[in-house]
Amino acid sequence: xxxxxxxxxxxxxxxAVAETPVLTIYTYDSFxxxxxxxxxxxxxxxxxxxxxxxxxxxxxGAALLARLKLEGxxxxxxxxxxxxxxxxxxxxxTGLFDPTSVTANYAVPGGWDDPLFxxxxxxxxxxxxxxxxxxxxxxxxLADSDLKIVIQDPRSSTPGLGLLMWVKAAYGNDAADxxxxxxxxxxxxxxxxxxxxxxxxxxxxxxxxxxxxxxxYHTIAEGDASKSFAVFxxxxxxxxxxxxxxxxSDQSALADQFLQFMVSDTFQSIIPTTNWMFPAVTPAAGxxxxxxxxxxxxxxxxxxxxxxxxxxxxxxxxxxxxxxQ
Amino acid sequence: MAGSIxxxxxxxxxxxxxxAALLIFSIGTAAxxxxxxxxxxxxxxxxxxxxxxxxxxxxxxxxxxxxIAIPVSRALARQSFIGRQTLITLLGAPFILPVIVGxxxxxxxxxRAGWISGMLTWAGFAKLSIYGAPGVILAHVFFNLPLxxxxxxxxxxxxxxxxxxxxxxxxxxxxxxxxxxxWPVLRSVIPGAFLLVFLLCLTxxxxxxxxxxxxxxxxxxxxxxxxxxxxFDLGKAASLAVVQFSLCGGLAILAFLVPLPxxxxxxxxxxxxxxxxxxxxxxxxxxxxxxxxxxxFPLGAIFLRGVGYIPDLPHQVIAASLTSILIAxxxxxxxxxxxxxxxxxxxxRGKLARSLAEGIGVLGLATSPLVVGTGLFxxxxxxxxxxxxxxxxxxxVNAMMALPFALRVLMPAVRDTYAxxxxxxxxxxxxxxxxxxxxxxxxxxxxxxxxxxxxVALSMGDLGVIALFADPxxxxxxxxxxxxxxxxxxxxxxxxxVVLVIxxxxxxxxFDRGGQGYVRSK
Numbered sequence: 001x002x003x004x005x006x007x008x009x010x011x012x013x014x015x016a017v018a019e020t021p022v023l024t025i026y027t028y029d030s031f032x033x034x035x036x037x038x039x040x041x042x043x044x045x046x047x048x049x050x051x052x053x054x055x056x057x058x059x060x061g062a063a064l065l066a067r068l069k070l071e072g073x074x075x076x077x078x079x080x081x082x083x084x085x086x087x088x089x090x091x092x093x094t095g096l097f098d099p100t101s102v103t104a105n106y107a108v109p110g111g112w113d114d115p116l117f118x119x120x121x122x123x124x125x126x127x128x129x130x131x132x133x134x135x136x137x138x139x140x141x142l143a144d145s146d147l148k149i150v151i152q153d154p155r156s157s158t159p160g161l162g163l164l165m166w167v168k169a170a171y172g173n174d175a176a177d178x179x180x181x182x183x184x185x186x187x188x189x190x191x192x193x194x195x196x197x198x199x200x201x202x203x204x205x206x207x208x209x210x211x212x213x214x215x216x217y218h219t220i221a222e223g224d225a226s227k228s229f230a231v232f233x234x235x236x237x238x239x240x241x242x243x244x245x246x247x248x249s250d251q252s253a254l255a256d257q258f259l260q261f262m263v264s265d266t267f268q269s270i271i272p273t274t275n276w277m278f279p280a281v282t283p284a285a286g287x288x289x290x291x292x293x294x295x296x297x298x299x300x301x302x303x304x305x306x307x308x309x310x311x312x313x314x315x316x317x318x319x320x321x322x323x324x325q
Numbered sequence: 326m327a328g329s330i331x332x333x334x335x336x337x338x339x340x341x342x343x344x345a346a347l348l349i350f351s352i353g354t355a356a357x358x359x360x361x362x363x364x365x366x367x368x369x370x371x372x373x374x375x376x377x378x379x380x381x382x383x384x385x386x387x388x389x390x391x392x393i394a395i396p397v398s399r400a401l402a403r404q405s406f407i408g409r410q411t412l413i414t415l416l417g418a419p420f421i422l423p424v425i426v427g428x429x430x431x432x433x434x435x436x437r438a439g440w441i442s443g444m445l446t447w448a449g450f451a452k453l454s455i456y457g458a459p460g461v462i463l464a465h466v467f468f469n470l471p472l473x474x475x476x477x478x479x480x481x482x483x484x485x486x487x488x489x490x491x492x493x494x495x496x497x498x499x500x501x502x503x504x505x506x507x508w509p510v511l512r513s514v515i516p517g518a519f520l521l522v523f524l525l526c527l528t529x530x531x532x533x534x535x536x537x538x539x540x541x542x543x544x545x546x547x548x549x550x551x552x553x554x555x556x557f558d559l560g561k562a563a564s565l566a567v568v569q570f571s572l573c574g575g576l577a578i579l580a581f582l583v584p585l586p587x588x589x590x591x592x593x594x595x596x597x598x599x600x601x602x603x604x605x606x607x608x609x610x611x612x613x614x615x616x617x618x619x620x621x622f623p624l625g626a627i628f629l630r631g632v633g634y635i636p637d638l639p640h641q642v643i644a645a646s647l648t649s650i651l652i653a654x655x656x657x658x659x660x661x662x663x664x665x666x667x668x669x670x671x672x673x674r675g676k677l678a679r680s681l682a683e684g685i686g687v688l689g690l691a692t693s694p695l696v697v698g699t700g701l702f703x704x705x706x707x708x709x710x711x712x713x714x715x716x717x718x719x720x721x722v723n724a725m726m727a728l729p730f731a732l733r734v735l736m737p738a739v740r741d742t743y744a745x746x747x748x749x750x751x752x753x754x755x756x757x758x759x760x761x762x763x764x765x766x767x768x769x770x771x772x773x774x775x776x777x778x779x780x781v782a783l784s785m786g787d788l789g790v791i792a793l794f795a796d797p798x799x800x801x802x803x804x805x806x807x808x809x810x811x812x813x814x815x816x817x818x819x820x821x822x823v824v825l826v827i828x829x830x831x832x833x834x835x836f837d838r839g840g841q842g843y844v845r846s847k
Contacts (some may be wrong), residue, residue, distance in 0.1 A: 067554075
C-alpha cells in the first residue's frame with residue numbers, strides 16, 4: 001500500500017514537473033550550497049509559484065557576468081542574482097537586462113533607485129581577524145605592520161573588486177602607493193572569497209578580506225566568539241548585491257514574481273543567517289540578536305555604479321603593475 | 326597472409342579515427358574560441374610575465390621531480406622490504422590526488438600554520454611562506470615526483486636480471502655498473518619523463534590558482550582562465566591559447582627526438598633481483614624515507630582532519646560519488662580504447678609514424694582543458710543546451726587529458742612486444758586471436774592496468790571542465806568539495822576530500838593491481 005502510493009506520488013510528481021514552468025536563476029556557488037540561502041529560498045518560492053525554481057551556481061560575481069556574456073541572449077537564465085554595484089554598469093551595458101517594476105521599502109543605506117536591478121542584501125567589506133590581535137586602524141597602519149593578510153583577485157571575486165574600490169575611495173591617486181606598501185603583507189591573492197576565508201581559518205594569515213558580518217557566523221552558528229573585524233578610520237566600502245531579469249527570458253512574468261518575492265519578508269528573513277549579509281529589506285522580526293550593527297554614513301564608502309565601472313580598469317592596472325613586481 | 330592485411334587496415338582506421346578526433350578536440354575547439362573572439366587579442370606586460378614564469382617554474386619543477394626520482398626509484402628497485410609494494414602503489418597517490426586536496430595537505434605541513442612552521446617558530450626561526458614560486462614548485466614536485474619515480478621504476482624493471490647477475494659475478498666497479506647498466510636506462514627514460522613533467526607543469530592550472538599568490542605567480546593556463554572567466558576577453562584568451570599551443574606543440578615536436586624507454590634482447594619478464602642491494606642499504610633507506618615522508622605527511626594531514634566528519638556528510642555525497650565514478654569509468658574506457666588503438670596502429674611503423682602518434686598524444690597534454698571546454702561550449706550552444714552534455718563532455722575531455730599518460734605507458738610495451746615476438750608470429754603463422762590473447766594482451770596487462778588506473782583517478786579528481794558546465798543537480802566530488810569550502814564547511818570539505826581520495830585510490834588500485842596479476846602469478 002505504502003509502496004503503491006509512493007510510486008503513485010513519484011509518478012504524479014514527475015508529471016507535475018513536466019508541466020510546470022521552470023524559472024532558471026544564475027547565482028554564485030555559495031548561494032546554492034546546502035548551507036547557503038538556496039534550499040530555503042527554493043522551498044519557499046516553489047510553495048507559492050507553482051513552478052520549478054532552478055538555481056545554477058556559476059562561480060563568483062565576476063564569473064556570473066562573464067558567463068552571461070558568453071551565453072548572450074541564448075542563455076537559459078531568466079534571472080541573474082549576485083552581481084554587485086561595482087558590476088551593474090557593465091552588466092547594464094550588455095543590453096541583456098530588462099527593467100523591472102519591483103518596489104519595496106529598502107533598508108539599503110543611501111536608498112535604491114535603479115530601473116534594471118533589485119537589491120537583495122548588502123554589507124561592508126572588512127578585514128576579519130582573531131579577537132585579541134592588535135587591529136590596524138587603517139590601510140597605512142596595516143601596510144606598516146608585519147600582519148599577514150589574504151585578499152581576493154578583483155578580476156574573479158566581488159570582494160576583491162570591492163577592496164580595489166575601497167583603497168581607491170579612501171586614497172584616490174595614492175592608491176598605487178598603498179598597494180606597493182601592502183604587497184609585503186599579502187600572503188596570497190586567491191581567486192575567490194571561499195579559498196581566502198578557508199586559508200584564514202586554517203591560520204595561514206592574520207587577517208582576511210571579508211565582511212563586518214562574517215564574525216556573526218562564528219558567534220551565531222558555531223557559538224565561537226573568537227573572530228572580530230578591524231574598524232578602519234577611513235571607512236568601509238559597501239557591497240550591495242543585486243538581481244536582474246534577462247530580456248531573453250521566456251518566463252518574464254514569473255521572473256517579476258520572483259524578484260518581488262526576493263524583497264518579501266520570507267526571503268529577507270532567510271538572508272541574515274544563511275548568506276551572513278544585511279537584508280535589503282529589514283524583516284518584520286528584525287535582525288538576529290548578535291548580528292552586528294550598520295555603520296554610520298560617514299563610515300560608509302561606495303562609488304556609484306558608473307564611477308566604479310570607469311575606475312575599474314585604471315585601478316586594476318595599478319594593482320596588477322604593483323603586485324606583479 | 327590475407328588476415329594480416331585486414332588487421333592492418335582495421336588498425337589504420339581505428340588509429341586514424343583517434344587521431345582525427347584528437348585534432349578536432351584540440352585544434353578545433355581552439356579555433357572555435359578564436360573565431361568567437363573575433364581574432365587574436367593583444368598581450369600585455371602581465372601576460373608576457375606569465376609566459377616567463379610558466380617556463381622557468383616548469384623547467385625547475387621537472388628538473389627537481391626527475392632529479393630526485395633517480396635515487397628514489399633506484400632505491401625502490403634495488404631494495405626489497407615490507408611495505409614496498411604499498412609504497413609503490415602510494416606513489417600513484419599524489420599524481421592522482423585532486424589538486425585542491427593536495428594543496429590543503431601541503432599547506433598543513435609546509436604552510437604558515439603547518440607542522441614545519443610550528444617547529445621553526447619553536448626553534449626561534451621565521452615561519453615558512455610557500456605562496457608564489459616556491460609553493461608552485463613544491464606542489465609540482467609533490468604531484469610529479471611520484472610519477473617520475475614510477476616511470477623510472479618501469480625503466481629499472483626493464484633491465485634483465487641476467488645483467489645484474491653478470492655484473493655482480495664480474496664484481497663490476499660502481500662506475501662500470503653505472504656506465505653499463507644504469508646510464509642506458511636513465512638515458513632512455515629521463516628525457517621522456519622530464520618532458521612529461523615539464524608539460525604537466527606547463528599546463529598546470531589549479532596549483533597556480535591555489536598557491537600562485539597572485540599576479541607574480543600566474544601561469545599561462547591561469548591567465549587563459551582569467552581571460553575567459555573574469556574578463557570575458559575571448560581574443561586575449563585565444564592569443565594565450567596560441568602561445569600555450571606553440572610552446573607545447575614545440576615540445577611535442579621535440580618528442581620526436583626523445584628516445585623512448587627501450588629494452589633490447591629477450592630478458593625474462595619479471596622485476597630484476599638485485600644482488601647488490603645490501604651494499605646500498607643505508608643510502609637507499611634515506612631516499613625511501615625522504616620520499617615516503619614527503620608523500621605521507623600531507624596525505625596523513627588531510628586524513629586526520631577529515632575522517633571523523635565522514636558520518637556527518639550530507640546524502641548528496643552519494644550522488645556526487647556516483648556521478649564522479651560514472652564520468653571516471655566512461656573516461657577510462659574512452660582513454661584506453663584510444664591509447665590502445667594508437668599504440669597498436671603505430672606499433673609496427675617506422676620511427677616517424679610512432680613519434681607522430683606520440684607527439685599527437687602529447688598534443689592532448691598541450692591542449693588547455695579550459696580552452697577545450699569553452700570551445701565545446703561555444704560549438705554546442707547554438708544547437709542545444711551545453712549542460713545536457715556535461716557528463717559526456719567531461720568524460721571525453723578527461724579521457725583526452727589522460728591519453729598522453731596512457732600512451733606513454735602503453736606505447737613502449739606494445740612496441741617491445743611486437744619487436745620481440747613478431748618474428749615468432751610470422752614463423753609459426755599464429756592467428757590473430759591467439760596472437761592478441763596469448764601474446765600481446767598478457768604482455769600489455771601490466772601497463773594497461775597502470776594506464777587505466779591513471780586515467781580513472783585523473784578523471785575522479787578533475788575540477789576543471791565540470792565547473793564550466795556546473796549545474797546544481799549535477800555535481801562531482803571535487804565540485805562538492807569546492808562548494809563546501811565556499812560555505813565555511815571546512816571540516817566537511819576535509820571529509821569529502823577523504824572520501825574522494827579513498828575512491829580515487831581504490832579505483833586506481835583495482836586497475837593497477839588487476840594489471841599486476843599476470844606478473845605475480847608467474
